[in-house]
Amino acid sequence: MSVAEKSEKKSGGLGETVSVIIQALVLALVIRTLLFQPFSIPSGSMRPTLLEGDYLFVTKWSYGYSHYSLPFGPDIFSGRIWGAAPKRGDVAVFKFPPDPSVDYIKRVVGLPGDKIQVKDGQLFINGVGVPRVKTGQIDNPDITEAQGPVDVYRETLPNGVSYDTLDLTPNSIGDNTREFDVPPGHYFMMGDNRDNSSDSRFTVGFVPEENLVGRANIIFFSIADGASPLEIWKWPSLMRVSRLFNFVD
Template sequence: MAEKAKTAHPIWETVKTIVYALLIAGVFRTLFFQPFWIPSGSMKPTLLIGDFLFVNKMAYGYSYASCPSLIMPAIGINVDAEDICGVFKGDNGRLFGKEPDRGDVVVFRHPVSGRDFIKRVVGMPGDRVQVKDGVLNINGEAVALADDGMFEEVAEPQGPQRLRPRCENGPVGAGGVCLKSRTIETLPGGVSHSILNIGNQASDHTGVYTVPEGHYFFMGDNRDNSSDSRLPQAAGGVGFVPFENLIGRADRVMFSSAGRSMLFFWTWRGDRFFEKIE
């Protein structure tokens, strides 16, 4: 009589399934797409707090920054991409590398903190970038601007961090209408997108930045509420971002939550499913 095949212990089978699933997810996230949750309002109106998207990691090729980070302070997990792939850092190169286009919305690693940021590429290597009276100038020429009315939102805490929006018509009481001037900006090369203005401030008047080779200049679309390349790294800003620090391109919003968590499906914004990012 044939001997019966031994049946694997169910706990061991469960462990193997979880391990395989994690490996597959890790490969997928490393090579193809990385989920990203918008935590702040620096890219309004293009991206809103609570937007959930997948970053296309194939767009610019691969570097040490392509390795996934797993940061969960609540349970003490802090595994950084540099911990895994730091050996590949430093040559500012990429495997299958492709330069971003001016106007791309890009997720990148902050050159100092290593945290993931999302901004728009406005300055390419060799460009001279300056903001004069709130207008972006590239290589001595002001970008084209066209008035696009007002951007409206409710003056209330937003997202998990409960951030309150800054308003051009502020101060605005809780529940009031928060307004910002909206303008269509057209970059050299023809990419057009909306930007917001809140008021006159120091970041509206900068010196000339000459972008080094192999680096890029980033700005947020919510111009008066964005920590970006206008502020040097030594002063807590982003500064020039190396090519190797790019993670991928943001192409489309999958869905968006106006509440404190993306799990609160009743707070999802019905008009932002699969919204193309311009």
């Protein structure tokens, strides 16, 4: 084989490698944009449903697509396309309205046209109290982020979706609110950790439908104490095995 042939073969091999890498990156970008996006839980606002250190997949097609679905969020169209409206009780990822560069995750409790209020810690939708039953206490700081037992309440929304919420302290600032009228095309979001959640009762406000990123679907990894998934040597002691591959309710 001549020197020229060897050089051509080497060049061809390098070109094929670069081509494969580019194709893989494009495929990953398409999957992340249209199908699934990984998301990590940064705070305790959704305890006990989601914990810091949970890593989950968000289904992008659940609510269709907005310009926020695209890489870097170019403002090339408004509204949403090819999607269904969120259901009451969905756990959804959305862009923080005051700063769309920040992702939030909360539960959808109010739909467009709803009247939402909290009275003495109980959620009211259109003037009707959501059933709220105390199911017991949790005394596990990894779940509650508190020292000592915390009351757990089971809420059941009008469409039958039920989930656990935490009541860290009585008479907290979010236990009694004014009545909120949810505007058309907007949603009212709340965290399951009711006394430790920045949500639509406070700075988040009403969430425009175009700010929705996707629906939380399944936990694929979970690790405690703020450890990174890359710290493999910590997996035996800190991985929350019981949370792996749990669907998000």
